Every structure is written in C-alpha cells, then in structure tokens.
Amino acid sequence: MNSAELDQWTNYWLAVVEQALSSWISPQAPAGLGEAMRYAVLDGGKRLRPLLVLAAREAVAHGTKDDVLDEAALRAACAVELIHAYSLVHDDMPCMDNDLLRRGKLTVHAQFGEAQALLAGDALQALAFEFLTPDASTIPDTVQARLCRLLATSAGHAGMAGGQAIDLASVGMALSEDQLRQMHRLKTGALLEGSVMMGAACGNASPQALSGLKRYGEALGLAFQVVDDILDVIADSATLGKTAGKDAANDKPTYVSLLGLGKAKSYVQFLLQEALEALHSTGLTHTHTLAALAERVANRNT
C-alpha cells in the first residue's frame, strides 16, 4: 500500500470515526459536562488508535462479511479513542503536566476549569465501556466481554495508568534503557497494542495470528514513543500542536537523552522492521494497512 492509498483509506475511516464519535457523545450530559466531553474528543488528534483497531479488524476479517462485527470494531475504535482523550485531559491538568495547549487549542481545564476537566475525563472513561456494551445490541456477548477486558487492562494499573505513575516518579531520575522501555511500554504502548488486539478480537484470528499481531502492536507502540521523544527535540510547538521541548525542560528521561538523537533514529527503523516481520509471522494475507500505518508512525514528523 503506497502513501496515497493509505491516505485514501485513512480519510475514509477518519470521517466514519468522527461521525460516530460525534453522534455517540451526547451534548445532553448535564451542566456543561457533555460540552467538555465533546471538546476533549472531537475535531482533533490523529486518531491513530482507532485506525489501528480498524486495520486489525480488516486483517483478521478479510474474505468474510459481518456487519455486526464491523459495528463492534467501530465501537472499539471509538472507545479506545475516548480512553486516549480522557488520559490527555487528566495529563494536562495542573497537578500533572500543567499544559495549556493541546492539538493547537486550549486544554480542557484551561477552557472549562479543573473540576469540570476532572469529571469530563472520568465520564469519558465510563463512556468507553458503554460504547462496548450497547443495549439490545446484536454484538455477541463474547465479543463485548473480550473488548471490555482488553480495554480495561490496557488502560489500568498494568497499562496506561501504571505507565503514567512511573513517568511521574521518574522526573529528574536517571533511568536505564530497560526502565525507560518499561515506562513507555505501559504509558503509550499498552493502549496502542490494546487497539490492535481489540481489532483482532472482532474476528476469528488464530493463536498464531494473535501472537504476531501482539508483537506488531508492541513494536509499533515503542516506535511511536521513540519518535515522540525525537519530535519533542527537533520540532517546534506550532508543528506539534503542543508545547515542544517540554521533556528537557521538565528534566524527563527520554530515548534522545539516553541514546542520543542519531541512535534514537536508528532504533525507530529497527522497531519498524520488527513490526513488519511480526505482521509477516501472522500468516494473514491482508496486513498491508497495518504495515503502512507502522511506516507512517515511524516516519511521522508531527
């Protein structure tokens, strides 16, 4: 799949995801909460996690046609984006990173106040699990339960939240490469890997395919973070849509501070190879979108 084909695929699905998010996050939630929730999620972000869910569903579903599992995958794609969005809302708050700019606009607490930001984040996490368990739905209960399990595990203490706790504790500390990898594996990697596995859960993947997809998700998750560390050094705030140079300013350990810029860049290419090999090992024939997404992650400049 070349870059133009990926753009076409991406644009199609971004529109579908945006439409679904907009119609499923009700503006009706009381006392301005719905407005804050929508502000946190809509009109912004690269939507990498939803795209991974949908590309993984495509890989495991090729040759089958199942509208119900397509709907499950779309719900999973939106649910995982809600978790990502809530984590950004909380992460930006004064007691955490204290950031005023995100995706080129004011952060949620800067716009709506800290208390509303806290609640909006909490409500978005709950809503993610509502997305996965729609009332009177035809999505098989097995799939609903598996999706909830994957999302909860990726988001919780052994995943994203745990990684954020390590991040918090590590400011100003010298970490080894192993410790840094462990932090990122949880903080960013768990939800990216979880996205791939949730897409795979919306189909009948063999154990071999699941194991390869897991390796792919892991390598891609780490690559994403190393690139993030690189961009924090070489890009400017306008391009990033968020404050650049933040890691160094906060004395945070990064792949760049640990390996140097040159080696960090080679490491990204190494991880990309690993992700592509892992796809090959799945035995699945339609992994070209997943492959193209990995290449885009490794070579992104925003």
Add this chain to the structure above:
Amino acid sequence: MNSAELDQWTNYWLAVVEQALSSWISPQAPAGLGEAMRYAVLDGGKRLRPLLVLAAREAVAHGTKDDVLDEAALRAACAVELIHAYSLVHDDMPCMDNDLLRRGKLTVHAQFGEAQALLAGDALQALAFEFLTPDASTIPDTVQARLCRLLATSAGHAGMAGGQAIDLASVGMALSEDQLRQMHRLKTGALLEGSVMMGAACGNASPQALSGLKRYGEALGLAFQVVDDILDVIADSATLGKTAGKDAANDKPTYVSLLGLGKAKSYVQFLLQEALEALHSTGLTHTHTLAALAERVANRNT
C-alpha cells in the same frame, strides 16, 4: 430480619468483600500506584454498595445454587465499590471539594499527592471493569457484558459523573426540589440503584422482579442522600469520619435547606415505605435482607 440478624449477615459479607478487595487490588502496581489504590479502598467505608449487590443476588437466586454466579456477584460487589472509592478520591481533590479528611484518615491526595490521587482514581475505574471480565473465567459472557453495561451507565455522564457536574454547577444556586432530586438521583442514586441491578443481573429475575428492584434502588438511593444531608447538619465530624457542616459552609443546596429538618426526616420515612412496597411488588420471596438494609439506611446516624 431483625437488627442482630442483619449484623450477622453484614459481618459475614463484609469480611468476604474485604478479603476479595485486598487480594484483587495488587500492591504490585508500579511506582506507588498500587499503594495509593489500596489506601483508597481498603479498611474503610460502610460498603453499602457491595452489600446491596449481594443482597439483590440473594433475592433473585433464592432456591438455586450456582457458584459461578455467586462469584460474578462478588466481583460485581467489589467493582461497584472501586467506582465509589475512585469517585471519593477525585471528589476530595483541591479542584473539587478540597477535603483532607475521609473515613477518619487523610484523603488520598493529602497522603500521596494530587497527581498520584488523580492516577489512582483513574486506575480504580479501569480495575472495576477488569474485575467484571476476568480472564479464562466461567462467568457467562452475557453476565459479564451486562454487568459492564450497568456499571458504565451508573458511573458515567448519565449517572454519577453527571450528578457531580450538576452539583458543581449548583453551588450557591437556589434549586427547586425537582432539580435537587435530579442531582442526587444521578450523583448518589445511580450507583446505588446500579448496585441493586448488578446483583439482580447475577440471576434470572423476571421483568416484574427487575422493575420492582429498580424502584427499590431508586427510593433507597434518594433516602440515602436525604439522610446524608440531615447528618451533615446534626452530626459532628468525629462521628461522620469526614468534615461535618460542609454543605452549609459551601452554600450547597440540600434537602434540609430546602425542606427544613423536620420535613426532611419525614421524607426519609416516606422513601423507606416506598422502597419496602417496591420489594413487595417484585413477587420475590427472599427480599428480607434488602428490606433490612433499607431500614438501616433510613435510620443510620453515621
């Protein structure tokens, strides 16, 4: 069921719930996160929500024996308590109620810092859904999915989080009785009612039984809140284990400020009657524990 019998029932289940919570909330979560999560949940609280789950399971399961659904109910009981605990952690934070005392000890942010409190709350919410979807479990997927749906709905924008947003927006405002009821129906009532419905989901209740249990949960939830408002006025901080007189100090609308103390007390007894009538309407024969719990809620003094 008399008071001594309820004590016996309660003591038995409190020990079971405490043991389960302690073994299921791992102290291993990284960078002190596990410690903060355990501190937020263990050794404290009346555990009313878990007891409601278990009493509702008892009511719908009478005459059947099913270890798997018993396990589901225990998991649901613990999950709902995690949601309650996380909401207290976030609610106590400086940007919300800014409270330093809870259950007679320092609040989580006072003990571990604001950032760790924020993360611990977030991780507890995710863990609740992990409790409901154990890996390789024999709990039917239908039950797992239904429990996730009930919990997410009770906790989210149309439940607890929505109620907190109304609460936040209503400080210093004159609310009508309808508006006050709506706020409490969401803020406290939704999760109490959800507890009853989650217990009922661990069995085969008829639509008639479900509808009666729902009415029971609604009345009990409201009674709980009216009593809370009364106790905030008449009890002292030492008895409550939290700061008394807070509502008036914060100029919050309450049932006492709206109805006066005497009418608020009669309203509690009215709601208790409503809860007991609703139980009668279920057609279930073993609702005596639910009835005794409602009486205890209405007549509690802490």
